Amino acid sequence: MPDWLWPLLLGILGLVFGSFTATLALRWPEGRSALQGRSACDSCNKALRAHELVPLLSYALQRGRCRACGGSIHPGHPGTEIAGLVIGVAAGLVAPGWEGVAGAIFGWLLLALAALDLAAFWLPNALTAALALAGLIDGFFFPPTWIDRIAGGVIGYCLLALARFTYRYIRGREGLGGGDAKMFAGIGIWLGASMLAPVLLAASIIGLAFALAMRISGREMGMTSRLPLGTLLAIAAFPAWLYGLGI
Template identity: 55%
Template sequence: MDHWGWPILLGVLGAVFGSFIATIAIRWPEGRSVARGRSMCDSCGASLKAVELVPVASFLLQRGCCRHCGGRIAPSHWITEVLGLAIGVVAGIAAPGGEGAAGAVFGWLLLTLAALDLSAFWLPNMLNGVLVATGLAVGALGLGVPLGARLIGGAAGFLALWLVARGYKALRGRQGLGGGDPKLFGAIGCWLGWEPLAEVLLVASLLGLALVVLKLAAGRQVRATDRLPFGVLLAAGAWAVWLGGLMTTGH
């Protein structure tokens, strides 16, 4: 496969996966079936044809509306499709071959978890488990970080945020982190190993601070009780650190 063939293939797969991820983020928190993917309109339930399911292009051609009922298609669909595409292309360029494919899977799983956390403050145990299993499987295949470092990273990541959550609750008398955040951080450790975890946490914290600053700059109030989807920040920080690690090692 030529230099651009791999990134293009992963990009196309990413756009398709992004379409499904957007559907999951809308339907799963509501208890609706996601088994049929984007085969129906979320507004009227009409069955959609193949031409209406082309990632990004269908949204643009239909001007963001359903062709059957005229209902508005959630912008999260095309945004998630673009993000899925970008993850695939960047992973394919950064690391052609098996490691790039693994990095794309890592990114798509993180995108799924981030989309659910953003839409419903929910990081499902099942998806965190899939992230753990795939990370350890990639390590067992000898790709990237050694399996031993991944196992240590999984335990260290979970324990670190679990202790933070317990300590915060003991001091303040209320939850400071969701129950899924330590599990997600542990799952990230199963991909990156234990050494980059502090860097992931730093990047996530800086992103959170940037969001607070932007909110204040927009004239909106910030309260101590405001909820922040920390899983989104952890996911973004984890994939950024994975990508940065490849650049550092000269892939």
């Protein structure tokens, strides 16, 4: 298959996966399945037809509103679809072939975790386990080495688990969720131990930049406000995978 076709196909798959991820992030935290039942408007619960479910295009043609009730379509839908598209195209451009497919799967799993953490501060065990398992399978075919991957998983988990324990011991309350350590372990399995520090540093910088932007805009965060660390880790981890391929 010609190289130019990989980013095209992965981009289309990314749009579809992004659309599914947006629905997942809205339904799963409420105990609803994203796989059962027809897609429906979030405002009036009207079942959507096939032409109303085309990623990005339907949103644009409907001007971001439901045709039946006029209610606004959650902006997370087009945003997540665009993110899925960018991940697929980037992976296909950087590594046209099966390694690019693997990288896109890594990015889409990160996207699902990021969306759920942003929507509900929740990193489900099923998804963090899928991230780790996919990384182990990837190790049969592509670098980094198994030693680096296993070390990345162990160090990634222990690092954030220790940070969680220390914060709880000093402050007497939770500062990190248990899912953050599991997600970081999965990232370590994909990228290897050597990339953990850059990913954590980049995630921290992104978080600080967001907090600073909120303060400058006059919407200063309260002392009890939290930033979704899983989302920040996801934003930092996929570019790290691209960088590992020479970008």
